[in-house]
Amino acid sequence: MSKIKNEFIVEDKIGLYNTDCVELAKELPDNSIDFSIYSPPFADMFVYSDNVRDMGNCKNYDDFFIQYKFLIKEMYRALRPGRLVAIHCIDMPLFKGKDGVSGLRDFQGDIIRAHQECGFTFHSRVTIWKDPVVEVTRTKAHGLLYATTLKDSANSRQGVADYLVVMGKKAENTDKDYKRISHSPETFYDYAGSSMIPEPYDYKDKKQYDRLYSINIWQRYASPVWFDIRQSHTLNTKVAKSDKDGKHICPLQLDVITRSLQLWSNEGDTVFSPFNGIGSEGYCSIKMNRKYIGSELKKEYFEVAIDNLKSALDDGINLFTLEN
Secondary structure, X not given: OOOOOOEEEEOOOEEEEOOOHHHHHHHOOOXXXXXXXXXXXXXXXXXXXXXXXXXXHXXXXXXXXXXXXXXXXXXXXXXXXXXXXXXXXXXXXEOHHHHOOOEEEOHHHHHHHHHHHOOOEEEEEEEEOOOHHHHHHHHOOHHHOHHHHHHHHHHOOOOOOEEEEEEEOOOOOOOOOOOOOOOOHHHHOOOOOOXXXXXXXXXXXXXXHHHHHHHHHHHHHOOOEEOOOOOOOOOOOHHHOOOXXXXXXXXXXXXXXXXXXXXXXXXXXXXXXXXXXXXXXXXXXXXXXXXXXXXXOOHHHHHHHHHHHHHHOOOOOOOOOOOO
8 A cells, every 4th residue: 555645544433545456455454454435436337437457347247357357356355254245236237239139138147156256155135125206217228118118018127226236255253353243232223214214102111122123224234125115315526526527426325334334344344445436335334333444436536535535523513424
């Protein structure tokens, strides 16, 4: 990390670097990362920056995975045995003009297989529900139009969900680097999502109430489909764009990050995001008393991320509501 010029360091809390993610990952010590959550570039679907080292500027879909595996191998080495990596992704569209056929590409499946080739095991997967009405309003996708159903429903499809693919690095029982992720009921007392959690109705004291309420939250988190992620509950993206900047930016929802941190990390753990963006993963990590390391190639996003991480150090903002 000494080779990197642009950085934002807060001792024993934050290490944010304006650099290529693979270069930073190579400098991470073996078995030093406790958890990682991030949203990678969606292959060649979007343009994120003009930098030639940006994985989103690959020639094609296959070329993206050639580049991506350089990162995955370093992630596996740096991850502590027994710990997890959570990757946010979607099923990517195929276009007749570009791909020769209309449909969907199994991006999540290819991510799983790429990680398995590098030593990871497939831990779990969460489907994150998204409103198809919002999607068709935004994209005008032919397969989501009601008129398509009336004309030929073989061309109709469901809306595209988000997915959280979770991969793990196996730990042997005798592994000295293994550290359990141990929780108390209070870990799940704050709920990240839009739904109401049912109150316990039969309890003897506050300790039992806390435990039962925590169980109710955990049951929602354990669902294979998260129906109540607040899609607009994100950090502000407008400040990250200049007037001439038309590049794609779409930060991961804070509810997704918060739930993942609650489930798969301890306080004091080190969290790494190779695609930091405007700092959403770091923001949640700091608010939840985790250490954070992130890399961001684009200078404009890096600078906005610094402001967001600074705000996370201020206790005046509630993570679960984003209200002052």
